[in-house]
Amino acid sequence: MKNYLDDAVTAISESIRFDSSLSEPLPDMPFGKGAADCLAHFLSLAERLGFETRNYDNYIGEVLFGEGDEEFAILAHLDVVPAGGGWTKPAFGGTVENGKIWGRGAMDDKGPAIASLFALKKLKDEGFAPRKKIKLIVGLNEECGWKCIDHYNEVAHMPETGFSPDANFPVIYAEKGILHIRADFPVEKTLFSSFAGGERVNMVCDYCEATPLSPIDFKKAEALSLGYENGKLVAHGKSAHGSTPEEGVNALLPMLEYFGLNRVRECLFDDIYGLKTFKDETGNLTLSPDVASYRDGVLSVLVDIRYPSTLPLSAVTEKLDRFGVKYETVSHQKPLFQDKNNFLVKTLQKVYDDYTGEKHEPIAIGGGTYARALKCGVAFGPEIDGEEVTIHQANEYITIDRVKLMLDIYAEAVKRLTK
Numbered sequence: 001m002k003n004y005l006d007d008a009v010t011a012i013s014e015s016i017r018f019d020s021s022l023s024e025p026l027p028d029m030p031f032g033k034g035a036a037d038c039l040a041h042f043l044s045l046a047e048r049l050g051f052e053t054r055n056y057d058n059y060i061g062e063v064l065f066g067e068g069d070e071e072f073a074i075l076a077h078l079d080v081v082p083a084g085g086g087w088t089k090p091a092f093g094g095t096v097e098n099g100k101i102w103g104r105g106a107m108d109d110k111g112p113a114i115a116s117l118f119a120l121k122k123l124k125d126e127g128f129a130p131r132k133k134i135k136l137i138v139g140l141n142e143e144c145g146w147k148c149i150d151h152y153n154e155v156a157h158m159p160e161t162g163f164s165p166d167a168n169f170p171v172i173y174a175e176k177g178i179l180h181i182r183a184d185f186p187v188e189k190t191l192f193s194s195f196a197g198g199e200r201v202n203m204v205c206d207y208c209e210a211t212p213l214s215p216i217d218f219k220k221a222e223a224l225s226l227g228y229e230n231g232k233l234v235a236h237g238k239s240a241h242g243s244t245p246e247e248g249v250n251a252l253l254p255m256l257e258y259f260g261l262n263r264v265r266e267c268l269f270d271d272i273y274g275l276k277t278f279k280d281e282t283g284n285l286t287l288s289p290d291v292a293s294y295r296d297g298v299l300s301v302l303v304d305i306r307y308p309s310t311l312p313l314s315a316v317t318e319k320l321d322r323f324g325v326k327y328e329t330v331s332h333q334k335p336l337f338q339d340k341n342n343f344l345v346k347t348l349q350k351v352y353d354d355y356t357g358e359k360h361e362p363i364a365i366g367g368g369t370y371a372r373a374l375k376c377g378v379a380f381g382p383e384i385d386g387e388e389v390t391i392h393q394a395n396e397y398i399t400i401d402r403v404k405l406m407l408d409i410y411a412e413a414v415k416r417l418t419k
Helices: 002-016 033-048 106-125 147-155 218-223 252-258 262-270 313-321 343-356 400-418
Strands: 052-056 060-065 071-077 100-102 133-139 161-164 167-169 172-175 177-186 192-197 207-212 227-229 232-236 286-295 298-307 326-333 363-365 376-379 382-384 397-399
Touching: 002 033, 002 100, 002 106, 002 400, 033 052, 033 060, 033 106, 033 133, 052 147, 060 106, 060 147, 071 106, 071 400, 100 106, 100 400, 106 133, 106 382, 106 397, 106 400, 133 147, 161 343, 167 172, 167 363, 177 262, 177 313, 192 252, 207 252, 218 227, 232 252, 252 262, 262 286, 262 298, 298 313, 343 376, 343 400, 382 400, 397 400
Parallel strands: 071 133, 071 161, 161 376, 167 382, 172 363
Antiparallel strands: 052 060, 060 133, 100 397, 172 376, 177 298, 177 326, 192 207, 192 286, 207 232, 227 232, 286 298
């Protein structure tokens, strides 16, 4: 196992060095050069390990292992959210230090994708012959719209069953619905000439700036921890995953308070219409206003909403309609909900229990994974509850021990599910 582990660590470090966040499209590179280069690195690695690979127009790729009419999917992604600020190590350095691999994508989701590949290599070297055709599918647009999955469904055949190594252990049976909207709030044109904050709708806004049209009230700005740089008010926060806004500090809030934008604050932060009261076993609805821009008297805010998996979308939109402002849907993903007792859930739970020597129960999350692209899909690792969460935050890392755990567990899971 040691060679597999060492090689996996090296490959993860190399993969992190590609900035595969969404960038301007280029010819034959729909998500930018960094994403395309990262996919090429992954597929080239798989070919050197002896696997057949396919690149579907630099939207998405796959690694094939085994034969048979029935297929099984492992769905991972190589794209990442932007680095953001606050790093103490190079965000795209792939630094290996103190038993950890540091960099954007280490945990979400380059580390798990490469661990899955080496788990298949381990099985292949052991002579395991799966009775199903295993497809390790790696997308390039998971963080920003899933156009990679749409393209795959157009040009290839998506398996009905599988797992995504992009969430938590022991196994995820339910995921909230994900609704991204843009809400347009009219504001007085005398307040500011510019207002901008946030980078991605699924990242808590960690920086916001505005150019006031009136003299600065420095006492008020100081009370709200706002800075003043080059004629602009600036607010610094802390990034976090859009599904867990409580783990971040949103930089939009103090800026809204400074300018007295009470209507915006009440709708998006104070929840005066009770959106956050919706709840089921997947948890409360979360609402995270993550990106703001200003133009011609309108402040537009991109909002990440994660709603309980048993709640109809109409219940959410009825509340949004009460905002009394124009809004439109940017994207929507239906919830995932699997029976806790189905074969896939029970098998993966048993694999994890056998490995840890403990008894666990399947869990529900607010995040969204590729698992919902499958008829019978669940998420399976790599995070473990109670540990530090760094995905979508500065100083993201994965431990080498976690890479080893994934190599072992994913190999065993694939063996039990495809033999």
